[in-house]
Amino acid sequence: MKKMCNTFSIICCMLISGFVWAEDSPSALLVPKGILSIAAYPAPPLELNDIDGNPFSLEQEKGRWIFVHFWASWCGPCRREMPAIQNMVEKFKKLPLTFAIVNTAEDEDTVFTFLGLLAPDIVSLMDLDGQVTEAWKPRGLPSTYLVDPAGIVRYQALGGRPWDEDEYLRFLTELSAQSAQQN
Amino acid sequence: MRQIILRVLLMLALGLSLFPIGILYAEDERPPPGFENTQLRLQLFPWSTEQMAAFFEARGFPASMIEALSAYCFFTASIKNKRNDVLQLDLANWEFVSQDGKLQRIPRSQWPPLWKKMNIPLASQSTFRWMLLPETLDFYADEKEGGNIVLRKTTAVFSLRAQFGLGENTEPVIATVNNLQCADAAGAIQSP
Numbered sequence: 001m002k003k004m005c006n007t008f009s010i011i012c013c014m015l016i017s018g019f020v021w022a023e024d025s026p027s028a029l030l031v032p033k034g035i036l037s038i039a040a041y042p043a044p045p046l047e048l049n050d051i052d053g054n055p056f057s058l059e060q061e062k063g064r065w066i067f068v069h070f071w072a073s074w075c076g077p078c079r080r081e082m083p084a085i086q087n088m089v090e091k092f093k094k095l096p097l098t099f100a101i102v103n104t105a106e107d108e109d110t111v112f113t114f115l116g117l118l119a120p121d122i123v124s125l126m127d128l129d130g131q132v133t134e135a136w137k138p139r140g141l142p143s144t145y146l147v148d149p150a151g152i153v154r155y156q157a158l159g160g161r162p163w164d165e166d167e168y169l170r171f172l173t174e175l176s177a178q179s180a181q182q183n
Numbered sequence: 184m185r186q187i188i189l190r191v192l193l194m195l196a197l198g199l200s201l202f203p204i205g206i207l208y209a210e211d212e213r214p215p216p217g218f219e220n221t222q223l224r225l226q227l228f229p230w231s232t233e234q235m236a237a238f239f240e241a242r243g244f245p246a247s248m249i250e251a252l253s254a255y256c257f258f259t260a261s262i263k264n265k266r267n268d269v270l271q272l273d274l275a276n277w278e279f280v281s282q283d284g285k286l287q288r289i290p291r292s293q294w295p296p297l298w299k300k301m302n303i304p305l306a307s308q309s310t311f312r313w314m315l316l317p318e319t320l321d322f323y324a325d326e327k328e329g330g331n332i333v334l335r336k337t338t339a340v341f342s343l344r345a346q347f348g349l350g351e352n353t354e355p356v357i358a359t360v361n362n363l364q365c366a367d368a369a370g371a372i373q374s375p
Contacts, residue, residue, distance in 0.1 A: 036323065072313065074242060105309035107243065130309025139320065140328050141313055158326045 029174050032167040034158045035146075043068070043147045044135040046100060048125040051111055056100060056125055058151070065175045066098040066147040070133050071124075073106060073114040078142040081160030086119035088163040088172070097176040104141060105130030146175065218358035222266050223347060225358045227332075229366035230257040244307045251301065255289065256336045256365035261329040264322035270356070271348030272320045274332075279363075281339035289333040291318050338368045 031037055046058035046068065058066060069085065071078040089099055102125045103111045115122050127133050136145070144157035161168060217226035230238075232253045239249050264270040279286035291312070298308045316330030341363050347356040 034325070072310065074238070074310070074314070104313060105306040107306075110242075129305035130313075131305065133313075134309065140317070140330065158323055159328065 029171060030167075031155070032161070032171050034161050035168075035171070036156050036158065037154065038156050040148075040152045040154055043145070043151050043153050044132075046102070046125075046132055046136075048102065048127055048132060050123045050125050051103075051108055051115075052123060054123075058100065058147070061098045061100075062151050063149050064096045064098050065149060065172075065178065066100055067172070068100045068102065068136070068145040068147055070102050070104050070127075070136065070138050070141055070143045072104045072141050073110050075141045077160035079114075079118065081142055081163070082115070082119045082122070084160075084162050084164045086122050088169065089122060091164070091169060092172065092176065095173065095176040097172060100125060102127050102133065104133040149178070216360050216363055218345075218360050220356075220358075222264075222356050223270060223358065224261075224263040224265060225345060225360065226261045227343070227360060227363065228259040228261070229364070230259065230331075231366035234366070239311075242307070242310055244311075245301075245303060247301055248298070248303050248307055248311075251297070254336060256334040256368075258332045258334070258363075259329060260316050260332050261327065262316075262322065263327040264324060266349075267324045269324075269350065270322040271350070272317070272322060273346075273348065274316065274318045276346035276348070276355075277332075278344045279334060279341050280344065281337065281341035283339060286337060286339075286341055287335045289335070291315050334365070336365055338365070340364050340368075 043058055043066075047056070049055050058068070071082065073079070085101065092099070101122055104127050106126075107128070108126065111124055111126065115124060136143075139156075140159070142160050144161070145153050146155035146157075148154050163169075163172075215226045215228050217224065219225070235257050236249050236253060239252065262272065274288065274290070277288065279288060294311065294315075295308065298311075314331050316332055317328075320328065322328065343358075343360040343363060345358040345360075347358065349355060
């Protein structure tokens with residue numbers, strides 16, 4: 001009987017630790033193609049105004065997963081990716097996932113015209129002198145990072161991705177569900 | 184019989200009229216200079232001075248910056264890693280060689296002091312920097328990235344020997360591209 005109790009408690013411990021690991025480790029998720037689970041590091045500062053002049057701070061968004069995306073109108077892959085981002089943003093309106101879509105070093109007119117044609121519902125943040133982008137050190141443009149609710153960069157996307165496809169939506173939905181559980 | 188002959192003649196005439204279009208189309212569809220094997224694809228797209236100036240002007244670059252850049256030869260390089268592991272780019276291992284010897288590539292580090300001296304706005308500096316191919320980058324499996332390579336202008340025909348690393352104790356991949364030329368090499372080019 002004692003032996004059975006010991007075995008039972010060991011199994012319980014294993015199960016509990018398994019749950020804890022699954023919650024702590026984002027790598028337990030099914031990560032879509034082109035998304036890298038990277039060595040975690042604190043997100044660099046990101047405080048910018050959006051194209052309408054409203055301030056945004058990454059710090060204030062802690063407690064939710066944040067989709068940080070850097071783009072420019074001159075970059076071909078950014079042009080191809082932006083409609084998919086708009087579709088994705090639409091789908092996540094009611095879920096706890098924050099979008100920080102940052103234009104790198106362009107003016108309001110350029111951004112307004114570009115988004116007006118390709119993704120009119122996206123409100124971009126304006127990194128007017130490119131210095132915030134510089135601090136994030138992307139591999140190139142476009143570049144996307146996923147920041148966890150504690151402000152730690154966990155994932156990086158390689159180039160442009162089809163964000164409105166099922167595997168990406170499922171992945172982001174699971175991440176945002178984690179934010180909801182923790183809040 | 185007459186009708187058959189007429190039809191054949193008509194088809195011949197139509198065929199002959201389309202022949203030059205076919206040639207033109209084939210010429211337009213020529214792939215850019217490049218290299219491809221089972222491990223990587225490298226393509227080089229030359230920019231003429233006019234294309235470069237128009238592009239930068241549209242991005243609001245100051246006239247002084249565009250004038251300074253017109254003294255150089257631009258190629259946009261597109262690289263795709265076709266391997267299942269990392270392919271290492273290090274531009275220090277790229278050699279551009281003409282009959283007269285090695286050509287000088289302008290590394291990323293040479294631009295900021297010049298822009299600072301010329302009081303170029305940070306936004307233009309930033310855009311220019313993001314358009315350059317990184318000096319070093321580990322390409323992940325299936326990753327594709329691109330960016331500009333800047334050379335001193337030359338009228339010479341030259342070759343590129345680009346070496347990509349595969350990690351320690353592994354032979355690098357060598358990509359060779361011959362018959363390269365600056366886009367407006369035919370015109371009179373003055374180096375600053």
